[in-house]
Amino acid sequence: MALLIGRYDYSLDPKNRLAVPPKYRETLAQEKGRSFYLTGGMEGCLYLFLPAQWEKLLADDLRMFSLPDKEQERAFKRKFFSEAVEVEPDAQGRILVPQYLKEHAGLRFDVLVQGAGNRAEIWDSKRWAAYEKSTIAPAYKKIGKSLEI
Amino acid sequence: MALLIGRYDYSLDPKNRLAVPPKYRETLAQEKGRSFYLTGGMEGCLYLFLPAQWEKLLADDLRMFSLPDKEQERAFKRKFFSEAVEVEPDAQGRILVPQYLKEHAGLRFDVLVQGAGNRAEIWDSKRWAAYEKSTIAPAYKKIGKSLEI
């Protein structure tokens, strides 16, 4: 399965359009897909999936939705499916970010699109900087002793 | 089977008509169906089913509706099915929401129509905001650390 890597600096234009890295679009085309799947992610970012990755998520992780507490299960499904949206890049390779996802991720103007393996992530630049400082840096120090690489 | 996703902000007009997202109607047309099925849902929302999803629900009857307490099961099924109604979008793509369902979901003016996988859900905006705050957010906090995505 295709792996998404790299970091790209883009900007959200007045019409809430956001460029998708050509490499990702190329991968999409190779998969013979027309659309990505965009949804709200953890720690206040957005997740961008290729169709195959999205399908895998639905297939594999449907068990993650299966909870003994059905009320909680409904809550999860509601959030997951209602935030998700199919986005097709326009002729310039931009996708349209819905207002509610823009708010979820606190997107302003400067936006980071970066690969995260089985998905890409979209971050507001400032929020990413803060997250990196507050969480990634300390985590690195801490887990270094137990990681092989 | 078709998956319903995405979030749409609409309003209930003075005649209790409510827009259905074009994407959902498109899916309906692809299924060669003319009507959705609308009924009262859990946590004070409304469920909107595509014909195929509705059929599946009926077929899965035993599993879907089974409760240890059979009297409760009968009570729930009575409400669920008596409140159900077949709704056909008009030329503008709007469905008519019966008065009793409007009350069930506490619909006022601002209404959310959102995908929930095997169905769509219709929420009063304020009620959804409260539900998100009171139920979804805490559930995510609790389970977020163990989620793989």
Add this chain to the structure above:
DNA sequence: CCATTAGTCCCCACCTTTGCCCACTCGATT
């Protein structure tokens, strides 16, 4: 049995938003 009223359906109309297309700039490459 007729008159009235409420509710529904079918139009039409308006206006905002969306999506599509074209265009400009800039840097890298040939």
Add this chain to the structure above:
DNA sequence: AATCGAGTGGGCAAAGGTGGGGACTAATGG
């Protein structure tokens, strides 16, 4: 120097969301 690809901005036609009139139906009441 010219060309190409990429990122960004904006114009414009089309689609989508909303409101309301008028006909028709059915239930209600005199």
